Every structure is written in structure tokens, then in C-alpha cells.
Amino acid sequence: MGDLNRIRRVAERVAKVKTSGDDVVVVVSAMAGETDRLVNLAHEISSNPADREMDLLLSSGERVTSALLALSLQELGCPARAFTGRQVGIITDSSHTKARIERISADRIREALKEGVVPVVAGFQGIDEKSDVTTLGRGGSDLTAVALAVALKADICDIFTDVDGVYTTDPNVVPTARKLDKISYEEMMEMASLGAKVLQTRSVEFAVKYQIPVRVRSSFNEGLGTLVTKEDRDMEQVVVSGVTYDKKQAKITMTGVPDMPGIAARLFGSVSGANILVDMILQNVSQEGLTDISYTVPKSDSKKAFEISKRMAKEIGAKDVQIKDDIATVSIVGVGMRSHSGVAAKMFATLANERINIMMISTSEIKISCVMDAKYTELAVRSLHEAFELGKA
């Protein structure tokens, strides 16, 4: 949700859908800048604000938008009613600022729909068993929308955002990047976790679990966007659906590690014990009883991870620990990989052709990721996009 003009535009759009005969439920996020404004207020007041109070504070942004959008719909003559997360019966656990939805009753939504009223729901929030307000964390409003669509057995969940849909890669890096009409849940999940910003992983996880089709669309135009749905035969024909990159990771390497059982468990136990999310882990086969272990973590946590690793290196008798911040992960994603051979080889050859050195490789069933020097990111993305002919429809 942007400013008031954007609210008015959304209202017109919703009213049109309603007039066409479809029942529609709207979930809103906060207005542009509002969440940041509230976060700043809290940080001016407190160096370490309590999560419970943060949730009460932050949830007000979406409440304001839900009231304003409902008013805007009413102004257009479209019956509408605003609801908070609590009124919709969104019950979460008590992990404040990153709560998980446990169940949704949605009774009042069904009631409103029966009366021909458009429910406008404040996204991003729920209440826990103690009746305290919780928020769902980053991408929480999308998650509310998907979860509500599931609870209501909706035909489809449209996510309106700043972009037209899901692209084969970042159009800012590759001008020939093409919007995808359709993408599988699995591909979307990999692309989201690899840095594509259109839809958070948690929303996709929810959608795939309950098999609800999700459409990523622009709030600025009438385009149909990208349908995120279950895999079909067409999708398998395409080897690679997209190229993504992530510059927000740092790499830590421990060298000369004694190759004994339990070493990795101890290292990563300490790192995750400090609440650091490890993304990629790589351990080569050992030579002469010594091995190297590399892993990537978010840049914001890299200093902490480095300190922990140095301490661990001493304990376990490893030789050295290095940190490298200026790295990037470039990945290709596609369900077609499963039935096509030679995809990895083609990726490595393409990068080698551009004289890009690969530092780490990690693969899953439908993606291949390479860690490289950050300065090669755009070159790598462009050359892979071309090599796999992603610009062609």
C-alpha cells in the first residue's frame, strides 16, 4: 500500500472485481514508510525494544490501511467492512515479531461475504493464546493473504506488488529479462530463498502445502502477472526458468580441520546457537586427515560467525579461519533440470568462458548455485540468462 491515491486505485480495482460477480476478500499491508516510521519511534525510545510491545506498535500500520481502504470502497458505493487480524480469528504462536499462524477461523469473513460485503483485512498480524497482538515478520501481509485464501477455500490468491510478476532474472541487470506467465511452487520457493524479492518463501511454503494458486501481479497495471502453481508438463519442457543472485551473504572458510566425526556438528551447533542462519555449507573430501569447511551467512552476522569460528578453530585444532565479505551467489533454477542432463556442465562452462572463478558450488534437485567474487555478479547473471535462452518466449 502506497499513499492515499494508491488506496483509491486499489478500491476501484476491488470494486470492479466485486461488480463482475466474484466474491473478494482484500488483505492490506501498511502504507509506504509507515512501518519504518513506527520502528524509528521505537528505536528512539529504546535501545532494545521488547518484541511484545513492538508487535502492538507495528500492527497499527495495517489497521489504519484496512480502515482507509474500507472507507474508500464504501465511498465508491461498494459495501465493505474492515477487520483486524484478531477479528478474522488469526491465531498464532507467541513468537513476537515473527509469529507462525496456527489456525484461522475466518467466521466473520464468511459472514460478511454472505451479506455481499467486501471484507478488508489488516495483514501481518494475529493474536496468540494470551490474546496479545503478534506480527508475522517480513512478508507477513502476503502470508496472511495466502493463509486466508486457504482457510476460505478461495479459487486464487492475487498478490499485488510493485512489479509485474516473476521475471527470468532481475530486469535491472538483464534488459532482456522476461516475465514468466507461470512458475511452479518449487521454483518460486528456490527463487525467493535465493534473493528474488517478489514473494517470501514462507508464503510460497503455505501455498504449496495447501495447493492454492497464487498470482503475483502489479498494483499499477491490469496485467495478469505470474501464476505460481503446481508443476505441469509444460514447465518440465523448460530446463531453466530463472537466474537469481544474492549479494547479501559472506563466506567463512576454516582450513586444516582435523577430519574427525562430530567436528562439523560442533562448529555449526555454535553458529546456529548464536541465532545465525547458515545458508550454504561445503566440505571437501579430506587429504592427509585434514579438510576445509566453507559456509555462507548473512553479511550482518558475518563478524559474529567469524569470531565463533576462530574460537572453535582453536578448540578443535584447525589451522586457520578466513572471512570474505565481497562474494555473491548466482543460481539457476528450473524443474526441468530433473529430466535434463548436462545443465550443471553448461553453467560451469558459461562461467568459465567469462573467466569467472567459482569458489563454492551447491546443488539441489531444481537449482544450482555458484559462489563467486561479487564483482562478477552481473556478468555471470547476463551470460547465464543468454546461455539458457531465457529472453526467448
Place this chain on the structure above:
Amino acid sequence: MGDLNRIRRVAERVAKVKTSGDDVVVVVSAMAGETDRLVNLAHEISSNPADREMDLLLSSGERVTSALLALSLQELGCPARAFTGRQVGIITDSSHTKARIERISADRIREALKEGVVPVVAGFQGIDEKSDVTTLGRGGSDLTAVALAVALKADICDIFTDVDGVYTTDPNVVPTARKLDKISYEEMMEMASLGAKVLQTRSVEFAVKYQIPVRVRSSFNEGLGTLVTKEDRDMEQVVVSGVTYDKKQAKITMTGVPDMPGIAARLFGSVSGANILVDMILQNVSQEGLTDISYTVPKSDSKKAFEISKRMAKEIGAKDVQIKDDIATVSIVGVGMRSHSGVAAKMFATLANERINIMMISTSEIKISCVMDAKYTELAVRSLHEAFELGKA
């Protein structure tokens, strides 16, 4: 509640009370300008915003302050917890934007107090039986505070505001105006309904009904303010406690009204049927079967009341209807009036002495009000303040 600095100052003050050993519950209003900002957003969106959605919108202001004040207290090392009106169990009727409190459970407040935690409650709001958010109207946060104090059987309810306390009259008009240390509920109620802005009539009504002492104090200094409490002997010694004025009313006069039973009932039935609040009503004894009826209404409703009166005048065969907008009501208030004679005579003489013409007179047990030309307001207030020696301690 003003800006962040004011929140910090309030936190320090609350922490001090807590440290002194008293249990304390805080009720907060919205930050300065926040309610206006939200109202403006709604009016930009809608020409006639629905009350239910307005309440959801407006209630967010107090929620934000409650979270921020709780964080500020925690930052000072004082355990605190923010609560919404709903969490405190403030149940109201469904008259959105001006709901009446029906009951308060306050279970979570008691629980927090037992744990040694300071509850910080978002004022001005509750929920109705349908679980929809309601707001209590103008002065709603004061009302929440008084009602909670009653529910919790508190020793006292402190209302922190922009002024030092209740004054003998408006210090902007009379420089010698003096702060009162004590005032009776009844006097406070009359003064509030007559335009003194420190405490809304509804809050005082609640306080007197449950006999809870209320103290009006400044949030900017440590002064003890004015104690609003039940009448005692000291108060009766003082004939007049204060002089108030109200320039927000208009006067409508219907002349040559046939003096028949039921005429007044028809006229004021129509006026109040249009949701117009009539303040003063005056009807003189009739002469030759005709009488005049004058009444005052808020200026904002005067045009509507005038139209209704003209229509009624035709129906009942009255001669004429006049409207006068530039009037003021100047009143003296004091419980001592009941046991002192000659107060009214002294008031009229004082005004006559200044050549101020009195248009209407209305009296109750503890107040005398005179309607006059608005231009005489300050002169009348000053001369009455002096005549009754209110500047002397």
C-alpha cells in the same frame, strides 16, 4: 501525550511513583496531532466516513503511544506492559465514535500489578459485543482512566494535562485567575459543561457516580493540581468557586407563540430529533395568549435549528423566528450558593454596572448563567471575577 520527549518525561515520572512503592496503572492518549492526522486521512478518502471504520482507524493512535510508553519504562528498568482497550476488557455499547462503557473486567491489569509490572493502557477505546473496536468520543482517554480507577478501586485518579489544574476562570482573560486546590464534583461538572476545558463532563459524571477522587495535574511540572472530590464544609464557605464562559452557542428566539399546551414539546421534539443538543431554554410568561421561546444550541448546528424552527413557526402559527450567532454565556459556579442569598442579585448588579445587557438568564442549584452579546464576554468575566474576589486565596 506530546512527542517522544514528553513520553520519556512521563516514563520517568511513572517510574518514580512506582519506586516510591505505589502500584500505578497508566492510561495514555494519542500523541499530539496524531488523531487529527488520521481524521484528515479519512476525510481525504471519504466525504462521509463510516463510524465503524473511523473507530478502527482512530484507535491506532493510542495503541502506538501505549507501546512506546511501555518501551520507555522498560528502558528505565521499570517492568511495564502495554494493553489495548480490548485486552483490559473494556466493553462498550455499539455507538461507534461515542460509545459508552458498559463494563470493565481489568483482569489482565490485576495480573500485571500482582507481578509488579506497570500496565500501560491505550485510552479512548473498547470493543462492543460483536468484538468490533469502538471509541469513547472527546475526552475518551480521561474517561478510560476514571473508569479503570473505579474498576480497580484505586485510591485516586490523576489526569495529566496541559494546564496546572482547575482555575477560578480562564487565566488568558483574567491575569489574577487563581488555581483551585480543591473543587467539588458538582462544581467541576457545571464548569466543564459551561466550557472549562480541563475535564470532560462524562469523566466527572463517572467519578461522582463511584465517588473516586480525581486530580487534574500538569504533565510539565510536579504541582499537585486540583483535587476534584466530594463536597466538604470548606467548600460551602466559598460562595462562588469560578467564572466560566462559552462562546460556542447561538441563540434562536421564536416570538408570538400561541400559549397552548404541547407547543414546546413539539418544537424541541423536532430539534432534538435532528440530533441537535439544546443547552438553555427560556420561556416567559405569556401576555394576551402569546409568549416568546428562546433557546441556545451549538453554533455548528444553529442553521439547521433555525430552519426547523421556521418550519415549526408556520405549523403552530408563531409570529417570527430570529437567530443570533454572536452571543456568549457567562456563568458563576459554586456550591456555597445554596446557603448564601443575594448571589444572583450581586451578579446582575455587577453586569449592570458595566452596562452589559442580559439577554437570557438560567439558574441551577449551584450556577447562574447569563447570555449576552459576545463582545462583552471578557469584560463580564473580569468584573465578576473581581466582584466575587476570586483572585484572593
